Amino acid sequence: MKEFKYTIKDEMGIHARPAGLFVKEAAKFPCAVTITKEGKEVDAKRIFGVMSLGVKCGQEITLKTDGDQEEEACAALSKFLEENL
Amino acid sequence: MVIEGKSVFSGVAIGKLSIFNKKDNTVKRNTIQDVEAETKRFEDAREVAKTQLAGIYEKAVKEVGEVNAQVFEVHQMMLDDLDYVESITNMIESQKVNAEFAVATTGDNFSDMFASMDDDYMRGRAADVKDISNRVISILQGNSSDADMADEPVILLADDLAPSETVQLDKSKVLSFVTRHGSTNSHTAILARTMNIPALIGVDYPEDANGKVGIVDGFEGKIIIDPDEETLKIYQEKKKQEDDKKRLLQELKGQDNVTLDGKRINLYANIGGVGDVASVLANDAGGIGLFRSEFLYLESDTYPTEEAQFSAYRKVAENMAGKKVIIRTLDIGADKQVDYFELDKEDNPALGYRAIRICLTRPEIFKTQLRAILRASYYGNISIMFPMIISVSEVKKIKEILAEVKAELDAEGIPYKKDIEIGVMIETPAAVMISEELGKEVDFFSIGTNDLTQYTLAIDRQNPKLDDFYDSHHPALLKMLQMIVDNGHKGGAWVGICGELGADTTLTETFLKMGFDELSVSPSMILRVRDKIRSIDTTK
Numbered sequence: 374m375k376e377f378k379y380t381i382k383d384e385m386g387i388h389a390r391p392a393g394l395f396v397k398e399a400a401k402f403p404c405a406v407t408i409t410k411e412g413k414e415v416d417a418k419r420i421f422g423v424m425s426l427g428v429k430c431g432q433e434i435t436l437k438t439d440g441d442q443e444e445e446a447c448a449a450l451s452k453f454l455e456e457n458l
Numbered sequence: 459m460v461i462e463g464k465s466v467f468s469g470v471a472i473g474k475l476s477i478f479n480k481k482d483n484t485v486k487r488n489t490i491q492d493v494e495a496e497t498k499r500f501e502d503a504r505e506v507a508k509t510q511l512a513g514i515y516e517k518a519v520k521e522v523g524e525v526n527a528q529v530f531e532v533h534q535m536m537l538d539d540l541d542y543v544e545s546i547t548n549m550i551e552s553q554k555v556n557a558e559f560a561v562a563t564t565g566d567n568f569s570d571m572f573a574s575m576d577d578d579y580m581r582g583r584a585a586d587v588k589d590i591s592n593r594v595i596s597i598l599q600g601n602s603s604d605a606d607m608a609d610e611p612v613i614l615l616a617d618d619l620a621p622s623e624t625v626q627l628d629k630s631k632v633l634s635f636v637t638r639h640g641s642t643n644s645h646t647a648i649l650a651r652t653m654n655i656p657a658l659i660g661v662d663y664p665e666d667a668n669g670k671v672g673i674v675d676g677f678e679g680k681i682i683i684d685p686d687e688e689t690l691k692i693y694q695e696k697k698k699q700e701d702d703k704k705r706l707l708q709e710l711k712g713q714d715n716v717t718l719d720g721k722r723i724n725l726y727a728n729i730g731g732v733g734d735v736a737s738v739l740a741n742d743a744g745g746i747g748l749f750r751s752e753f754l755y756l757e758s759d760t761y762p763t764e765e766a767q768f769s770a771y772r773k774v775a776e777n778m779a780g781k782k783v784i785i786r787t788l789d790i791g792a793d794k795q796v797d798y799f800e801l802d803k804e805d806n807p808a809l810g811y812r813a814i815r816i817c818l819t820r821p822e823i824f825k826t827q828l829r830a831i832l833r834a835s836y837y838g839n840i841s842i843m844f845p846m847i848i849s850v851s852e853v854k855k856i857k858e859i860l861a862e863v864k865a866e867l868d869a870e871g872i873p874y875k876k877d878i879e880i881g882v883m884i885e886t887p888a889a890v891m892i893s894e895e896l897g898k899e900v901d902f903f904s905i906g907t908n909d910l911t912q913y914t915l916a917i918d919r920q921n922p923k924l925d926d927f928y929d930s931h932h933p934a935l936l937k938m939l940q941m942i943v944d945n946g947h948k949g950g951a952w953v954g955i956c957g958e959l960g961a962d963t964t965l966t967e968t969f970l971k972m973g974f975d976e977l978s979v980s981p982s983m984i985l986r987v988r989d990k991i992r993s994i995d996t997t998k
Contacts, residue, residue: 420535425575
């Protein structure tokens with residue numbers, strides 16, 4: 374399992390569109406991908422799940438990838454977070 | 459009767475009030491026998507809904523621009539959400555209910571989840587979930603999702619309007635949106651703004667308003683139902699003035715900045731933050747001629763990070779979609795002070811430690827900004843502009859630092875626009891006098907007329923006593939402008955104006971004759987200047 378912690382910098386937080394793009398990106402990998410905020414964990418391949426976390430600017434999330442291609446998934450998705458959020 | 463609300467876009471509308479009736483999507487619960495067939499009905503309807511949304515997205519891109527149309531892309535993604543889809547198919551399977559009922563119930567559950575979140579933006583998303591669910595239900599029931607519209611233009615009253623409903627409305631029939639619910643962040647509000655029609659939210663109108671005459675005052679945030687004659691007259695006059703402005707806007711949008719004799723000039727906008735991009739696009743500017751980067755420093759308690767800057771620059775570059783975005787590096791000092799820079803108090807701040815002088819003596823600050831700009835340049839058509847230049851050696855030093863930053867990015871494998879354009883502000887008499895030499899060093903000049911005037915006339919712009927002496931059309935200044943254009947062109951640089959004088963339409967003809975390549979003005983002045991350009995014949 375791989376983990377990556379990230380603090381959201383986008384002033385809007387994880388709003389609908391980046392959530393959608395993130396989900397699309399996560400869906401490219403076979404492994405399980407989750408995001409956790411303050412103890413609540415959701416499936417990062419589901420847009421409503423990601424949005425339901427209501428992640429705001431300045432909040433920290435933990436990205437976890439587990440299974441096939443977990444390394445690649447973690448690298449690609451952390452990069453996505455850094456570039457977009 | 460006057461009802462107060464909250465304005466989300468100003469303007470005046472006078473017309474018949476019409477309460478928007480949504481298609482009746484009442485759903486009955488039925489028991490079904492063939493789970494497989496019912497699941498397929500749902501899957502088929504979901505596919506149709508996605509195809510419709512793709513079409514609406516295309517339409518919205520044309521009407522309100524890509525950024526505002528993105529909601530329909532998100533809607534398509536929502537219809538692909540596994541939690542949502544599985545909840546529906548599970549209900550069909552385990553409870554043997556019809557697809558309509560399963561979609562309606564699931565839609566309510568998800569929309570309740572958003573409605574109960576502690577964040578305005580997310581609460582607003584409840585409407586999105588309802589919207590996609592209603593779309594699927596309409597398809598299942600064989601209804602078209604288009605709203606019935608009156609024959610004459612009306613002021614539309616509604617409980618709330620889903621984004622797709624506003625896009626599908628026949629815009630020529632809507633004078634204004636007035637809703638009971640909705641937020642200033644709602645898509646309806648954003649769409650109203652881009653459609654340029656007044657809109658109010660939070661208006662608790664009576665049901666018997668339907669068919670009556672009403673006035674929407676988007677300046678004061680109120681609606682007047684059944685106005686008396688005097689009020690009506692006042693508003694008719696107000697509306698006439700507004701209409702004249704709007705007509706100018708409509709007629710000039712999409713038109714070239716070209717004189718009667720075929721001379722062209724670029725017309726760009728000056729902005730001071732990411733939020734200004736909407737008005738840049740709404741006013742049809744050809745690019746951003748001056749993106750003041752100070753806001754990043756003024757709004758922050760400490761030096762803004764590379765990431766924060768990168769994200770702001772990138773957002774603007776992406777939203778401008780390939781149009782030129784000229785970012786001016788830090789112009790702090792003089793009348794713009796920031797505590798954490800810990801600048802000493804100066805007797806003559808206008809002649810003091812400011813702008814490029816800070817950047818060249820504190821290269822760590824400068825490099826952070828240059829890195830952020832270069833990284834963002836990969837995502838659009840960015841140029842860099844340096845303020846307060848007085849010598850060629852400064853420009854050479856800047857180029858060295860820029861080369862260092864580029865080398866760092868290359869070593870890290872970070873992409874950027876390799877041939878990024880660089881330019882300097884011409885705002886000191888010294889820069890004017892050496893403009894021929896400067897022109898050989900850079901790709902463009904942009905004249906900061908405010909500072910150039912104050913330095914040339916030796917008049918402090920902040921001192922009201924000197925107003926009578928201050929002459930922005932002073933012959934010394936006009937001679938300088940001609941000199942800058944000629945010298946810039948000699949050195950191969952294009953030349954523009956980004957100071958207030960650029961929007962002075964009494965000089966537009968002079969600028970064209972002088973040979974300026976660009977004028978950058980505040981977004982609200984774009985169409986006025988375009989109007990002027992199109993009326994000029996420079997051969998006369």
